[in-house]
Amino acid sequence: MMDDVLRACRMQARSMKRVILPTPILKLRESGNLRKVMDKVQLRKKDFITSIILIAFGIFMILYTLTEIPMKDSWGGVMNVWFVSPGLFPLGVGFLIIIMGIVLCNRAIKDGGAKKFMEDLSRREKDTSGKTLRLLGILLVIVAYVYLYIPRIDYFLSTMLCLMVFISFFYFDRPDFLKKLFTFYLVGCLLFLGLFLMKADKQLNKSFLYTTDGLVFLFFLAFIVYSRVLVHGDGVLKKRWKTTLIMSIVPSLILIPSFKYFLLVPLPVEGAFIELMNIIRYSFR
Amino acid sequence: MLILERIWDFYVTVFFTAFNIENIILLFGSVILGIIFGAMPGLTATLGVGLLTTLTYGISTNAAMITLLGMYVGAVYGGSYGSICVNIPGTAAAAATAMDGYPLACKGEAGRALGLTTTSSFIGTMVGMFFLAVFAPIIATLALQFTSFEFFFLAFFGIMISGGLTGQDLVYKGWISGLIGLFLALIGRDHLQFFPRFTFGISELDGGLEVVPVLIGAFGIPQIIQVIRDQLSIGEAKKFQRVLPELKIISKHITTIVRSALIGVGIGAVPGIGEDIAAWVSYGAAKKASKHPENFGKGEYAGVISCETGNNACIGGAIIPLLTLGIPGSPPAVMLLGALMIHNVTPGPMLSIEHPHFITEMIAILFLASFAMFISGIFLAKQVVKVLRIPPPIFMPVVLTLCVIGSYALGTKVFNLYLMVPVGILAYFMQSMGYPIAPLVIGVILGPMADENLRRALMVSQGSFLPFFTRPVALILFLVIVWMFISQTPFYKRFLGGVKARIFKQE
Numbered sequence: 086m087m088d089d090v091l092r093a094c095r096m097q098a099r100s101m102k103r104v105i106l107p108t109p110i111l112k113l114r115e116s117g118n119l120r121k122v123m124d125k126v127q128l129r130k131k132d133f134i135t136s137i138i139l140i141a142f143g144i145f146m147i148l149y150t151l152t153e154i155p156m157k158d159s160w161g162g163v164m165n166v167w168f169v170s171p172g173l174f175p176l177g178v179g180f181l182i183i184i185m186g187i188v189l190c191n192r193a194i195k196d197g198g199a200k201k202f203m204e205d206l207s208r209r210e211k212d213t214s215g216k217t218l219r220l221l222g223i224l225l226v227i228v229a230y231v232y233l234y235i236p237r238i239d240y241f242l243s244t245m246l247c248l249m250v251f252i253s254f255f256y257f258d259r260p261d262f263l264k265k266l267f268t269f270y271l272v273g274c275l276l277f278l279g280l281f282l283m284k285a286d287k288q289l290n291k292s293f294l295y296t297t298d299g300l301v302f303l304f305f306l307a308f309i310v311y312s313r314v315l316v317h318g319d320g321v322l323k324k325r326w327k328t329t330l331i332m333s334i335v336p337s338l339i340l341i342p343s344f345k346y347f348l349l350v351p352l353p354v355e356g357a358f359i360e361l362m363n364i365i366r367y368s369f370r
Numbered sequence: 371m372l373i374l375e376r377i378w379d380f381y382v383t384v385f386f387t388a389f390n391i392e393n394i395i396l397l398f399g400s401v402i403l404g405i406i407f408g409a410m411p412g413l414t415a416t417l418g419v420g421l422l423t424t425l426t427y428g429i430s431t432n433a434a435m436i437t438l439l440g441m442y443v444g445a446v447y448g449g450s451y452g453s454i455c456v457n458i459p460g461t462a463a464a465a466a467t468a469m470d471g472y473p474l475a476c477k478g479e480a481g482r483a484l485g486l487t488t489t490s491s492f493i494g495t496m497v498g499m500f501f502l503a504v505f506a507p508i509i510a511t512l513a514l515q516f517t518s519f520e521f522f523f524l525a526f527f528g529i530m531i532s533g534g535l536t537g538q539d540l541v542y543k544g545w546i547s548g549l550i551g552l553f554l555a556l557i558g559r560d561h562l563q564f565f566p567r568f569t570f571g572i573s574e575l576d577g578g579l580e581v582v583p584v585l586i587g588a589f590g591i592p593q594i595i596q597v598i599r600d601q602l603s604i605g606e607a608k609k610f611q612r613v614l615p616e617l618k619i620i621s622k623h624i625t626t627i628v629r630s631a632l633i634g635v636g637i638g639a640v641p642g643i644g645e646d647i648a649a650w651v652s653y654g655a656a657k658k659a660s661k662h663p664e665n666f667g668k669g670e671y672a673g674v675i676s677c678e679t680g681n682n683a684c685i686g687g688a689i690i691p692l693l694t695l696g697i698p699g700s701p702p703a704v705m706l707l708g709a710l711m712i713h714n715v716t717p718g719p720m721l722s723i724e725h726p727h728f729i730t731e732m733i734a735i736l737f738l739a740s741f742a743m744f745i746s747g748i749f750l751a752k753q754v755v756k757v758l759r760i761p762p763p764i765f766m767p768v769v770l771t772l773c774v775i776g777s778y779a780l781g782t783k784v785f786n787l788y789l790m791v792p793v794g795i796l797a798y799f800m801q802s803m804g805y806p807i808a809p810l811v812i813g814v815i816l817g818p819m820a821d822e823n824l825r826r827a828l829m830v831s832q833g834s835f836l837p838f839f840t841r842p843v844a845l846i847l848f849l850v851i852v853w854m855f856i857s858q859t860p861f862y863k864r865f866l867g868g869v870k871a872r873i874f875k876q877e
Contacts, residue, residue, distance in 0.1 A: 128804060132803065139546065146553065154565060171565040174821040174824060177824075181549055185542055185546045189546065192540065219598065227770065227794075228791065231791050232791075236784050247767070247771065251763075251766075251767035252763060254763075255598050255763035328764065336771065340772070344779060348425065348428055350775075350778075
C-alpha cells in the first residue's frame with residue numbers, strides 16, 4: 086500500500102512541471118536553487134539577444150545569397166541550374182539559422198529572458214567582481230598584439246611587450262594595479278594607433294631607420310619602470326615583478342630564434358631586434 | 371592474406387619506428403610534453419595537438435604523426451595529474467578522475483592513484499588501438515560504396531550528433547554552433563564553380579578560412595581568456611612516493627576496464643564527442659555496476675580506473691571515423707585532421723587506396739605511444755607534478771604567443787592572425803553562453819564536404835531529391851537526423867511522457 090502511494094507521488098512529481106514543496110524543504114533548497122534560477126534567467130536574457138542576432142544574420146545570409154550569388158544565371162561561361170548553384174547550400178544554412186533563432190527566441194521568451202531584457206534596459210548593472218576589467222585587459226593585450234604591433238613592429242619586441250603586459254596585468258593579482266597598468270597601456274596603444282593611422286611611422290622610419298621600433302622599445306621600458314614603481318615596498322610583489330621581466334624576455338628569446346633559424350619561418354616584421362639577432366647568428370657561422 | 375599482410379606491415383612499422391633514434395626521441399619528447407600539457411590546468415589535449423601541428427609542417431608525415439599522436443595520448447593521460455594531486459583536472463577528460471583520485475590522494479595514496487591511472491590509460495589506449503586495427507579497414511571498405519548522397523547526410527549527421535551531444539544547456543545550442551561553423555566554411559570560393567561567397571571583396575578570403583588558425587583560435591583563445599578571467603588558482607600538490615603499475619588492483623577490476631574501454635571506443639567513434647564524455651559515461655557505468663556505489667566519490671579504485679580507461683580508449687575510437695570517413699571523432703582528432711591536410715593526406719574512403727600503409731602506420735604509432743606514455747608515467751610522475759606549481763598568469767601568456775606564432779607560421783600570413791582572434795573571441799562568448807565549440811569546428815571541417823556532395827548528388831539526379839530516400843544508408847542517416855530534430859520538440863516529449871506514464875500505470 087505504502088509502495089503504491091510512493092510510486093503515485095513519484096509519478097505525479099515526474100509529470101508535473103513545478104512541484105510545490107513544503108516550506109522547510111523550500112527553505113533548505115532556497116539559496117542554491119534561487120541562484121540557479123537567477124543564472125538561468127540571466128542566460129535566457131543573453132539567449133534572447135542572441136536569437137535576434139541569429140534571425141537577423143540568417144535573413145542577411147539569404148538576402149546576400151539571393152542578390153550576390155547566381156542561382157540560375159550564367160557565370161564564367163557556365164550556365165547554372167538551381168541544383169548546382171553555389172548559392173544552394175548557403176540558402177539552406179541561412180534558412181536553418183533563422184529556424185534555430187526562432188526556436189531559441191521562443192524558449193528565451195518562455196523562460197523569462199525577454200522580460201529580463203526589457204527590465205534591464207532601464208537599469209545598468211555594475212560589475213563588482215572585477216571580471217569585466219580582467220576580460221577587457223585580456224582583450225586589449227590580444228587585440229593590440231595582433232592588430233597593432235605585429236604588422237608594424239619588430240616581432241621580437243612585440244612579443245616581449247605582449248608578455249610583459251599580459252603577465253604583469255594578472256600575476257600581481259591586485260585589482261588596483263590592474264586598473265593603473267591597464268590605463269597606462271591603453272594610453273600608450275592609443276598614441277601608437279594615432280601614429281600608425283596618420284602613417285607617421287613610415288615617414289619616421291624613412292628618415293631614421295627603426296624609429297618606430299625605438300619608440301615601442303621606449304614604451305616597453307616605461308611600462309617596466311611604471312610597474313616597478315607600483316610594486317615598490319612590497320617584497321612579494323617585487324619578486325613577482327622580477328619573474329614577470331624574466332618571463333617576458335626568456336620565452337621570446339627561445340621561441341623566435343627557433344622559428345626563424347630552425348623552422349626557417351620568415352617573421353611578420355623583422356626590425357631592429359631581429360636584425361641584431363641576425364648579426365649575432367651570422368657572426369658565429 | 372590481407373590480414374596477414376596487415377599484421378606483417380604493423381610489425382615492420384613498429385620495428386622501424388622503434389629502432390630509429392630520431393623517432394624515439396620525437397615519440398618520448400612529444401609524450402612527455404603531452405603529459406606536461408595535460409597536467410597543467412587550462413591546457414587541453416586539443417590545444418597541445420594544435421600547437422604542435424604548426425611545428426610539424428617541415429618534417430615527414432610519419433614523424434609528424436609520431437609527434438602528434440604522442441602529444442594526444444600523453445595529454446589525455448596527463449590530465450589525471452592535476453585531478454589527483456591538486457583536485458583541478460588538467461583537461462576536461464580528467465574531470466571525472468578527480469572524483470575519486472583526489473580523495474585517494476588525501477588518504478595518502480596519490481602514488482597508487484597515479485599508478486592506477488597510468489596502467490588503466492595504457493590498457494585503454496591499447497584497446498582503442500585494437501578496435502582501430504579491426505574496424506578501420508572494414509569501415510573504409512564499406513565507405514567505398516558511399517556516394518555523394520550518403521556523404522552529404524554523413525557530414526550533416528556528424529554536425530547534428532556532435533551538436534546534440536555536446537550542448538550542455540540546450541541541445542539546439544549545439545546545432546546553432548554547428549550552423550555557425552557551416553557558415554564559416556562557406557566563406558571563400560566554392561570548390562565546384564569557384565564563385566566567391568561571403569568574401570566582401572577581400573582577396574585574402576578567396577581561398578576560404580584556413581583550418582588550423584580557426585581551430586587554434588576556437589580552442590586556444592577561449593581557454594586563455596577563461597583561465598585568466600576566472601582567476602584559476604592551484605593549491606599545494608599532494609605528495610607521493612613511488613608510482614607502480616598496481617597490477618594486483620587492476621586485475622581485480624578487469625570487468626570495469628573492459629566495460630570502460632568499450633564505452634570509450636564507442637563514444638570516440640561518434641563524431642565530435644570527446645574524451646571528457648567518454649570518461650563521465652565510463653564513470654557512471656562503473657558506479658551503476660558496482661556493489662558499493664556509495665563508496666564512489668570517497669576514493670574508490672574503480673572510479674579512477676573506469677574514467678582513465680574510458681578517456682584513453684576514446685583516442686583509438688576517435689581515429690576510426692577520422693581515417694575512414696574523414697569525420698573527426700573528437701576535438702583533438704579535428705586538430706589531427708588539420709595536420710593531415712597540411713601533409714597532403716586526405717582522410718576518407720580513398721585513404722586506403724592513395725596511402726595503403728597509412729592506417730597501419732597510425733596503429734603502430736598509437737601502439738608505441740601507449741608504451742612511451744606508460745614508461746614516462748611510471749618514471750617521470752614526480753618531476754611532472756612540479757609543473758603544477760607554475761601559476762596560470764605566467765604560462766597562459768606564453769600559450770598566447772605560441773597560438774599566435776603557430777597560426778602565423780603555417781602560411782606565413784598575418785591575415786591568419788586577423789582571423790584567429792575574432793574566431794577566438796566569438797568562441798569565448800559562445801562558450802560563456804552555453805554553446806559548445808566542438809560542433810563549430812566540426813562544421814568548419816565538414817562544411818565543404820556537405821556543400822559539394824549535396825550539389826554533386828543533385829547533379830547526378832538532375833535535381834531530383836528522390837535518391838536521398840531510395841538509397842538505404844542515405845535513408846537511415848536521414849531518418850536519424852529527422853529523429854534528432856523531432857526528439858527535441860515539446861510534442862515528442864509530451865508523447866514520450868504519456869507513453870511512459872501508461873507503461874508505469876500498467877505495471
